[in-house]
Amino acid sequence: MTDDADPQAAIDAQREKHAHERDERVYEHTAGDDREGIPFVGAGPGHPRLLTVAGKELLEDADLVVHAGSLVNSELLEAYCDHAELVNSVGKDLEELVPLMRDAYGDGRTVVRLHSGDPAIYGAALEQMDALEHEGVPTYLVPGVTSAFAASATLRTQLTLNETANHVAFTRPQGKTLDAEDDHIAEFVGMGDVTTCIYLGTHAVADTMDRLVESGVAPDTPVSVVYHASWPDEDIIEGTVGDIGEKIDDAGYRASAMVLIGDAAAGAGYERSYLYGGWANQGDNDTETESPSDDD
Incomplete structure (x- = not known):
């Protein structure tokens, strides 16, 4: 994609690809893995301590952090990004953001895209990732604590x-x-x-x-x-x-x-759960009790 190309074409192409095949990286990595590419990191709800360990490590290693403006607490940016170039994404469209991140990554810089909360919830991350992937820039998601x-x-x-x-x-x-x-x-x-x-x-x-x-x-x-x-x-x-x-x-x-x-x-109106109630101690002392299932 050249600087004057329409990212929508890239998004449409990637969306069509998603509909017919699953990316092989789904089976090669799990959330939290360190991998190649630009991470789309969830900054969490605001407090710097609620950033994940993975997010903290990525920010501390970044050369360029493209962040979601005032939706990300400035204290978090000061704590973990004071060494990096900061770019506020507010007011910038894909036509500006995608080449910015693509070129920085292509120049060998470590780039982090920092979203508020968790990118999976109203984050508009996938369209940016698809546009970058279409340009040959690998991307991945790093979960955050949602509000x-x-x-x-x-x-x-x-x-x-x-x-x-x-x-x-x-x-x-x-x-x-x-x-x-x-x-x-x-x-x-x-x-x-x-x-x-x-x-x-x-x-x-x-x-x-x-x-x-x-x-x-x-x-x-x-x-x-x-x-x-x-x-x-x-x-x-x-x-x-x-x-x-x-x-x-x-x-x-x-x-x-x-x-x-x-x-x-x-916190009103609830009843004691089975997990720590009589159900957990069912059977006599000579019988090993069944462990609670993941559904309880």
Whole structure:
């Protein structure tokens, strides 16, 4: 691809390739392996200590770090990237980013693409990787801690709780990039035993909650909102479907907050699990008990 080429052609070609064959590297490497190419690293939710060991090592060895702007905590950049050239990707399109990373890698520089959270969740990483791969530049993913996990840790609870929440939904509300028919938040919440984690929706909390009420969701359904989970300015706002929209508006938050809907976010209503209950000690003392399965 030349500098004036359209990355969309490369993405289309790679997407077609994905549909017909699995990359052999899938069977040769596992997550966490050190390998050739440009790593797409999840920076985690914000706190520098929540970066993975693999991510830390890659950043400390990097010559060039292309990062997701203010979505990555500046303290993390200062801690691990102060020796490297830093390029903010905000405001840059693929036509600029792909040649930048390709040429740096081709010149023998160690390049890291740093995304916020985990690139697998609303990260738009694959299109960059496909465009680079089409140019002969190998790439790979390095997982990070997503903000929903940081929020649950802040709230001292679990996203799944026995007899309260058997499922977790990662979702986003309708808006400029998601049509109304593709917004399934009301369906997830309506199931009752789902912890619904809303990304990219801080600006639309009030509208989202109004739609939930219109869909029959009880207004007293608990909602916990964690702004900038794990950052120095982290804030927690508790409420319900009926009042959380007004509370968020009053706080003035328009972005960077994780919205958790359901009883699990409050750590309420759960029952003791089988894992550490009587089930774990079934049988008499002369009989070896069966170990819990991965499903428990």
